[in-house]
Amino acid sequence: AALYLQDRCIFKIEPCVPNPDLDFTDALLCDHRRVEDTIRESQTLCDRSPREDARVIVRDLTDNTALLPWNVKDPLADSASKHLIELCHDEVKSCVGTYDELNFKDIAFCHDNTIKQEITANQREGCTRHVIHDATMLVREKEIADNGDAPIYVWRDKNEDTPDAAEYLNADCGASIEACSQVDELDFANIRKCDHNLIKAEIRAKQEGCTSDRHETHDAVLMTGAEDWTGAIASLMATCEEKITPCVSLESLDFSNVNSCSDRELLGVIDSAREAMGDACASYEIRPSHEEAILITDTEIWNDKDDSTLDAQDVLYNTCMAKAESCTFGNGESLEVDGCDWVSFQKAVKLAIRGDETCNRNVDFELHALNRSLTDATNQGTQDWIDEQCAIAWSGFETSTFAEVDPEFTDDFMVEYVDGETHLNRETGNF
Numbered sequence: 001a002a003l004y005l006q007d008r009c010i011f012k013i014e015p016c017v018p019n020p021d022l023d024f025t026d027a028l029l030c031d032h033r034r035v036e037d038t039i040r041e042s043q044t045l046c047d048r049s050p051r052e053d054a055r056v057i058v059r060d061l062t063d064n065t066a067l068l069p070w071n072v073k074d075p076l077a078d079s080a081s082k083h084l085i086e087l088c089h090d091e092v093k094s095c096v097g098t099y100d101e102l103n104f105k106d107i108a109f110c111h112d113n114t115i116k117q118e119i120t121a122n123q124r125e126g127c128t129r130h131v132i133h134d135a136t137m138l139v140r141e142k143e144i145a146d147n148g149d150a151p152i153y154v155w156r157d158k159n160e161d162t163p164d165a166a167e168y169l170n171a172d173c174g175a176s177i178e179a180c181s182q183v184d185e186l187d188f189a190n191i192r193k194c195d196h197n198l199i200k201a202e203i204r205a206k207q208e209g210c211t212s213d214r215h216e217t218h219d220a221v222l223m224t225g226a227e228d229w230t231g232a233i234a235s236l237m238a239t240c241e242e243k244i245t246p247c248v249s250l251e252s253l254d255f256s257n258v259n260s261c262s263d264r265e266l267l268g269v270i271d272s273a274r275e276a277m278g279d280a281c282a283s284y285e286i287r288p289s290h291e292e293a294i295l296i297t298d299t300e301i302w303n304d305k306d307d308s309t310l311d312a313q314d315v316l317y318n319t320c321m322a323k324a325e326s327c328t329f330g331n332g333e334s335l336e337v338d339g340c341d342w343v344s345f346q347k348a349v350k351l352a353i354r355g356d357e358t359c360n361r362n363v364d365f366e367l368h369a370l371n372r373s374l375t376d377a378t379n380q381g382t383q384d385w386i387d388e389q390c391a392i393a394w395s396g397f398e399t400s401t402f403a404e405v406d407p408e409f410t411d412d413f414m415v416e417y418v419d420g421e422t423h424l425n426r427e428t429g430n431f
Contacts, residue, residue, distance in 0.1 A: 095127035106212035180210035340390030
């Protein structure tokens with residue numbers, strides 16, 4: 001009788017869920033507890049235990065004549081919970097909607113956290129499902145849409161037999177993400193100098209209009225293909241140092257009319273040359289003259305205050321001193337000197353400087369420039385030139401001899417006189 005009645009019960013018993021109709025679309029997770037919760041929320045005809053009702057529901061869903069147990073330890077054996085969990089995985093829908101809603105192209109960088117943030121940002125309003133569970137559902141939906149079938153995904157575990165949604169999403173992110181600009185688009189030729197912060201500023205400038213709000217350091221990693229910021233900035237520094245270009249060259253700088261070779265004059269020559277180039281010197285407004293000088297001279301620093309090393313200031317000073325030209329004694333000009341000695345020559349140069357409004361040099365610098373100009377023009381320095389010109393002048397004077405003053409004043413007598421050995425020295429007092 002018991003067996004008979006049990007068979008009749010199995011045949012006659014009806015689920016408390018009408019039809020039966022279980023909606024797993026918004027399930028937070030497909031597991032035993034959530035399946036029970038879904039059954040409990042769907043029961044309208046009775047208040048049977050969800051586990052017991054699950055056995056009846058599965059009987060009707062499978063047209064089975066027997067009631068399967070709720071759960072068994074053997075993973076290969078069939079059970080009501082196993083069937084309903086599989087049904088849940090097939091019916092559940094991600095809160096994102098479709099996989100294509102994810103924007104990996106503009107994501108900051110590919111990492112579990114940023115990917116989860118991207119999924120969370122695209123979940124419909126009111127969704128309470130945890131992001132990692134939604135990720136597994138979203139990936140499975142994508143695989144089913146592409147291939148017609150897909151395994152059950154987990155977020156990430158150490159079991160090689162179960163596919164990881166995190167690995168899938170990271171791989172797709174890596175294939176989809178795009179930098180806002182490429183290295184070749186960075187204007188390193190006209191950058192102020194190759195410096196970490198200035199390179200980041202150049203990347204930021206190129207991000208204008210980009211659909212991503214990615215940090216410039218992450219964009220640098222993308223555009224260089226480096227693993228991290230350290231590798232990216234090393235690559236960008238090398239490229240910057242290779243491409244950075246001064247507007248002018250050392251050879252093109254005109255030091256001929258400088259008033260001195262002071263720092264101010266040296267840098268002024270550089271600025272004047274760059275300003276005259278107009279739009280051809282795009283870095284004029286952003287690169288200070290002393291940093292342009294470092295590029296021009298191919299040195300590391302403007303002034304290291306170490307006389308034993310060669311810095312940009314040293315190179316420019318030496319070039320200036322070698323190229324300065326006289327402003328008082330140019331081609332076709334003359335210099336009036338009253339006397340054949342160095343002091344008279346200096347006085348003549350001072351007067352010439354005062355008489356020329358365009359020549360604002362001090363005497364020492366003009367004497368240096370004049371010596372250099374004369375050496376270039378005549379292969380003789382200032383002192384040699386004075387000696388030669390004075391010798392020529394003296395040769396034009398009419399001369400007399402001591403013998404014409406007195407026959408006694410022969411050359412030999414005058415030598416003795418200079419030595420103090422004549423009677424004129426001993427007998428005539430102060431004569």
